[in-house]
Amino acid sequence: MKVKDVAREAGVAVGTVSRVLNDHPAVTRELRERVEKAMAHLGYEVDVTAQSMRAGRSRLVACAIRDFDIPRFALFIKEAEAVLREAGYTLLLASTTNRPDVEIALLRAFRRRRVDGVMMTLSDEQHLDVREALSEALMPVLLIDRDRIEALDRVTADHREGARLATSHLLDLGHRRIAMLVGDLNAFPSRSRLEGFRAAHAAAGIAPDPRLLRDDVLSSEDAYRATASLMSLAERPTALFVAAMDMLGGCLRALRTMGVAVGDGISVVAGSDSDLAELHTPPITAIAWDLAAMGRHAATMLLERMRGDEIERGRGLTVPTQLIIRGSSRPFAS
Amino acid sequence: MKVKDVAREAGVAVGTVSRVLNDHPAVTRELRERVEKAMAHLGYEVDVTAQSMRAGRSRLVACAIRDFDIPRFALFIKEAEAVLREAGYTLLLASTTNRPDVEIALLRAFRRRRVDGVMMTLSDEQHLDVREALSEALMPVLLIDRDRIEALDRVTADHREGARLATSHLLDLGHRRIAMLVGDLNAFPSRSRLEGFRAAHAAAGIAPDPRLLRDDVLSSEDAYRATASLMSLAERPTALFVAAMDMLGGCLRALRTMGVAVGDGISVVAGSDSDLAELHTPPITAIAWDLAAMGRHAATMLLERMRGDEIERGRGLTVPTQLIIRGSSRPFAS
DNA sequence: ACCCTTTGGTGAACCGGTTCATTGACTCCC
DNA sequence: GGGAGTCAATGAACCGGTTCACCAAAGGGT
Numbered sequence: 001m002k003v004k005d006v007a008r009e010a011g012v013a014v015g016t017v018s019r020v021l022n023d024h025p026a027v028t029r030e031l032r033e034r035v036e037k038a039m040a041h042l043g044y045e046v047d048v049t050a051q052s053m054r055a056g057r058s059r060l061v062a063c064a065i066r067d068f069d070i071p072r073f074a075l076f077i078k079e080a081e082a083v084l085r086e087a088g089y090t091l092l093l094a095s096t097t098n099r100p101d102v103e104i105a106l107l108r109a110f111r112r113r114r115v116d117g118v119m120m121t122l123s124d125e126q127h128l129d130v131r132e133a134l135s136e137a138l139m140p141v142l143l144i145d146r147d148r149i150e151a152l153d154r155v156t157a158d159h160r161e162g163a164r165l166a167t168s169h170l171l172d173l174g175h176r177r178i179a180m181l182v183g184d185l186n187a188f189p190s191r192s193r194l195e196g197f198r199a200a201h202a203a204a205g206i207a208p209d210p211r212l213l214r215d216d217v218l219s220s221e222d223a224y225r226a227t228a229s230l231m232s233l234a235e236r237p238t239a240l241f242v243a244a245m246d247m248l249g250g251c252l253r254a255l256r257t258m259g260v261a262v263g264d265g266i267s268v269v270a271g272s273d274s275d276l277a278e279l280h281t282p283p284i285t286a287i288a289w290d291l292a293a294m295g296r297h298a299a300t301m302l303l304e305r306m307r308g309d310e311i312e313r314g315r316g317l318t319v320p321t322q323l324i325i326r327g328s329s330r331p332f333a334s
Numbered sequence: 335m336k337v338k339d340v341a342r343e344a345g346v347a348v349g350t351v352s353r354v355l356n357d358h359p360a361v362t363r364e365l366r367e368r369v370e371k372a373m374a375h376l377g378y379e380v381d382v383t384a385q386s387m388r389a390g391r392s393r394l395v396a397c398a399i400r401d402f403d404i405p406r407f408a409l410f411i412k413e414a415e416a417v418l419r420e421a422g423y424t425l426l427l428a429s430t431t432n433r434p435d436v437e438i439a440l441l442r443a444f445r446r447r448r449v450d451g452v453m454m455t456l457s458d459e460q461h462l463d464v465r466e467a468l469s470e471a472l473m474p475v476l477l478i479d480r481d482r483i484e485a486l487d488r489v490t491a492d493h494r495e496g497a498r499l500a501t502s503h504l505l506d507l508g509h510r511r512i513a514m515l516v517g518d519l520n521a522f523p524s525r526s527r528l529e530g531f532r533a534a535h536a537a538a539g540i541a542p543d544p545r546l547l548r549d550d551v552l553s554s555e556d557a558y559r560a561t562a563s564l565m566s567l568a569e570r571p572t573a574l575f576v577a578a579m580d581m582l583g584g585c586l587r588a589l590r591t592m593g594v595a596v597g598d599g600i601s602v603v604a605g606s607d608s609d610l611a612e613l614h615t616p617p618i619t620a621i622a623w624d625l626a627a628m629g630r631h632a633a634t635m636l637l638e639r640m641r642g643d644e645i646e647r648g649r650g651l652t653v654p655t656q657l658i659i660r661g662s663s664r665p666f667a668s
Numbered sequence: 669a670c671c672c673t674t675t676g677g678t679g680a681a682c683c684g685g686t687t688c689a690t691t692g693a694c695t696c697c698c
Numbered sequence: 699g700g701g702a703g704t705c706a707a708t709g710a711a712c713c714g715g716t717t718c719a720c721c722a723a724a725g726g727g728t
Binding site: 045046047048049050052053058060067068069070071073074075077078081082085090091092093094095108109111112113114220248249252253256274275276278279280281 | 379380381382383384386387392401402403404405407408409411412415416419424425426427428429442443445446447448554582583586587590608609610612613614615
């Protein structure tokens with residue numbers, strides 16, 4: 001079942017069938033109808049593989065993120081997929097497990113598949129091998145919540161401002177020993193959160209205690225351990241900013257285990273909002289931003305780039321963050 | 335940059351290069367090394383599209399689920415992807431939005447892409463057009479948490495037993511007016527949960543009040559509305575079984591809005607476990623099962639089927655469910 | 669009546685691999 | 699010494715579309 005068969009059935013040339021398939025204008029209505037009837041009659045369906053082969057593009061867009069089971073990322077993917085599907089693209093999914101070697105291997109695999117565009121996170125924007133792989137990618141790449149690679153488009157959230165707001169909020173409440181849990185400082189989100197944290201302290205003329213900073217918190221178990229270790233310090237923090245995404249669960253679990261009451265014993269601010277933050281007792285103050293919008297923008301920007309529109313290189317789009325103040329952050333009573 | 339170029343550089347025939355690429359045994363070590371050196375020297379990379387074209391298979395596996403932003407499904411996908419990648423396959427992702435027409439369109443799109451295998455959910459296993467599309471799919475299809483299509487492999491969770499346990503638990507506590515929120519009864523999970531719910535009632539010799547059943551609860555907003563409407567009844571339920579996946583948030587939000595205390599005012603059991611259920615005050619009794627294992631099994635079974643192993647049609651694998659009893663389910667005090 | 673342009677249609681070449689019938693060289697054994 | 703058998707290597711054909719140089723017919727202008 002191929003164009004040849006359809007052509008024979010309709011009594012036309014293969015080129016004409018191809019024209020009909022691709023809505024080429026130079027086909028008379030009569031022939032178009034005959035061809036369409038033949039296709040319907042034979043139950044013909046184009047072979048996208050063959051099309052890709054000739055065209056050199058696959059109508060595939062790859063999305064590689066560090067770990068799917070970050071619930072809120074699903075929103076991003078969902079919206080991106082919807083936009084891409086609308087435009088005739090199919091989404092390829094992979095997880096990098098936040099490892100540079102996997103990121104490089106995936107870029108190569110995508111190129112072998114003639115993927116038309118890629119959106120991805122990076123474990124470390126400065127990693128030389130990754131930067132080299134990106135520059136040899138041959139297809140447009142858009143960074144998800146990463147920056148520092150000037151030539152590439154990116155969609156980010158304003159984590160710096162979110163962290164600054166959260167930290168100022170705690171400082172305003174009188175807290176002076178604020179602990180912070182962040183992820184990998186080699187990547188944009190945690191780096192900017194730390195900047196915001198420091199900026200807020202600087203603005204208040206207060207020096208943060210470096211012993212209260214825990215980075216590399218990448219899983220809920222990490223958050224559990226980090227919280228437990230912080231609460232075992234001789235001089236405990238009075239407030240805890242769980243800035244890494246989706247780490248609130250581990251943190252709350254640790255506080256519960258250690259018998260520390262959220263709100264009274266320690267103020268808590270979450271770096272990303274969730275049902276858990278909203279419905280906890282007390283409800284948890286949290287930073288929120290629109291991941292669905294990020295997904296839509298990412299897909300749209302990548303589509304523009306893939307169309308080859310004449311656009312300046314390295315466009316960046318930043319979605320704002322906001323602080324939702326709830327009952328878990330309370331004035332510090334000495 | 336193609337096999338031809340590599341062949342010229344190495345001074346061999348294209349067929350030999352292809353043999354090297356595919357680890358064909360009939361190549362002398364000397365030639366293999368010459369070819370490999372030539373490939374490295376030219377920076378050659380195979381074109382997977384061309385391979386697919388000739389081979390008639392794409393090394394792509396599609397996964398279509400009703401909605402990605404069900405956080406727990408991410409676990410399934412993550413594990414499935416890991417298994418498939420290990421085996422040299424790439425995962426294609428799509429969401430069906432739980433609509434039969436989208437399901438059919440996706441199956442067609444997958445076939446056009448020569449996808450090697452599909453794992454998917456269905457909005458309604460009995461839908462005739464979908465069944466026809468499935469039978470014409472030409473590639474192995476595995477159902478995710480769906481049954482009733484005898485010819486297809488499937489991986490399910492034992493929702494019936496989970497719901498039976500949860501309901502018996504509530505009945506044992508003395509509850510007689512148990513409300514239930516489920517999703518689409520045309521699909522396996524909700525159907526089985528309802529069966530389990532009824533089986534538990536039957537075993538206890540109690541007839542459930544049909545006015546306390548709310549089906550088609552598919553979003554957190556649905557759950558909010560359903561809970562609000564249940565709590566507005568003249569004869570309120572004394573227990574609430576939120577059996578649909580990831581609907582607990584909406585339900586708790588409604589109870590909070592209406593000033594009903596979980597545990598005291600109403601006992602609550604969640605159909606799937608989560609950080610929210612575990613860390614809520616009081617913690618919520620919930621049904622748990624291993625979605626990661628489901629993902630692994632799904633990928634493994636599909637791989638076997640794609641290898642064309644001689645296996646009986648329509649294998650089913652069921653992962654067990656368990657009830658985690660927490661503080662939200664309490665004895666009914668009249 | 670003649671030439672020029674426009675329009676619709678044709679089919680061979682091409683995309684970049686894999687496959688397989690064929691060839692040539694070498695070994696083995698009677 | 700010669701026939702059978704084994705093994706590497708070769709390269710043309712093929713997978714199923716799209717493209718484009720080319721052609722025929724129709725239309726337009728003088």
